[in-house]
Amino acid sequence: DVKVTQSSRYLVKRTGEKVFLECVQDMDHENMFWYRQDPGLGLRLIYFSYDVKMKEKGDIPEGYSVSREKKERFSLILESASTNQTSMYLCASSPTGPGRGYTFGSGTRLTVV
Amino acid sequence: GQQLNQSPQSMFIQEGEDVSMNCTSSSIFNTWLWYKQDPGEGPVLLIALYKAGELTSNGRLTAQFGITRKDSFLNISASIPSDVGIYFCAGTQGAQKLVFGQGTRLTINP
Numbered sequence: 001d002v003k004v005t006q007s008s009r010y011l012v013k014r015t016g017e018k019v020f021l022e023c024v025q026d027m028d029h030e031n032m033f034w035y036r037q038d039p040g041l042g043l044r045l046i047y048f049s050y051d052v053k054m055k056e057k058g059d060i061p062e063g064y065s066v067s068r069e070k071k072e073r074f075s076l077i078l079e080s081a082s083t084n085q086t087s088m089y090l091c092a093s094s095p096t097g098p099g100r101g102y103t104f105g106s107g108t109r110l111t112v113v
Numbered sequence: 114g115q116q117l118n119q120s121p122q123s124m125f126i127q128e129g130e131d132v133s134m135n136c137t138s139s140s141i142f143n144t145w146l147w148y149k150q151d152p153g154e155g156p157v158l159l160i161a162l163y164k165a166g167e168l169t170s171n172g173r174l175t176a177q178f179g180i181t182r183k184d185s186f187l188n189i190s191a192s193i194p195s196d197v198g199i200y201f202c203a204g205t206q207g208a209q210k211l212v213f214g215q216g217t218r219l220t221i222n223p
Contacts, residue, residue, distance in 0.1 A: 004155075033210075042116065042215035043156075043201065090155050101146050101203075102211060104155030 003027075004105040006091050012111045019078040021108050023091030029103075030096045032074035034058075034066065037088040037107075049074055050096075081112045119202050119214030127222050132189040134217045136202035142212075143205055145178050145185035150199040150216075159200075160187070189219075197221050 007022035025032065033048040035058075045058030047066040055066050063085060067075045074093075078085055088109050092102035119136045126132060136145070144163055148156035160171050162178035162185060169176055175188045185204070189196055202214040 040122075040215070043213045045210070048210065092155075101148075101158045101161055102156075104148075104157070106155050107153070 004091055004093050004103050006089075006105040006108050008108050009106065010109050010111075012113060013078075013081050015082060015112055017078075017081045017112075019081045019110070019112075021076040021078075021089055021091075021110070023074045023076070023093075023105055024072050025074075025093040025103070026072065027093060027095070027103065028071070029093035030071070031094045032068065033092045033094075033102065034064075034074065034076045035090045035092065036060070037090055043090065046076065081110075083112050086110060086112045117202055117204060117212055117214040119217055121217055122215065123218040123220070125220045125222065126192060128192060128194060130192050132192055132196070132219060133186060134200060134202075135184060135186040136204075136214045137184040138204065138212075139183070140206065141182040143182070145176070146203045146211070147174075147176050147185070147187045148201040148203060150201065152198065156199075156201055192219075192221055194221055194223060 004025045013019050034046045035043045044060050046064050049055050049068045052071050065077045088107050090107045091105040094100045094102045117136045117138050146161045147159045149159050150156040160169050160176040165182045166180050167178040173190045199216045199218050201216050203211040
């Protein structure tokens with residue numbers, strides 16, 4: 001069963017901590033994405049990557065960075081966590097080609113205290 | 114960034130009722146997709162539409178790609194408790210990146 005795996009379902013971190021959210025896909029997809037989901041705001045794109053070592057900013061990249069050293073792994077980094085980064089974080093991947101749907105992970109619910 | 118206009122934002126219905134939701138945009142999309150998100154999980158693809166006018170069914174779900182390529186709707190017939198969740202529309206304009214609607218939260222009273 002192909003899938004996208006996010007390393008943690010729930011995380012609690014302190015303000016100022018450096019936080020790593022890990023995402024691994026086993027479908028050999030070229031494209032990977034990080035979203036955050038907040039009530040009433042839908043899915044907002046943070047960063048995405050079309051290839052290894054390649055990254056592009058999404059709509060809300062401030063306060064985040066990413067790393068893609070291997071094709072199957074895409075990491076989201078919160079350099080200095082703040083309470084306004086408390087959210088559900090969703091990773092997704094897709095193959096190359098127009099209109100190809102995303103496969104999402106189960107999400108990581110991050111609470112920053 | 115651009116988002117699709119999805120409505121309604123929430124629905125409260127009785128079990129057995131039919132459900133209808135839609136998504137509109139001011140610009141043309143080449144692909145429309147519908148996702149469902151169960152509580153505490155990531156969204157899962159329900160239906161993908163690739164041609165204007167296309168009507169596709171998946172069990173009790175039916176979705177259509179609007180003729181103008183600026184809208185899409187999703188219907189659910191004879192709703193059941195497991196239909197509860199958030200439904201998202203999404204579209205592409207040729208690039209890899211999906212644009213999402215803000216979601217429709219469906220609640221069903223048994």
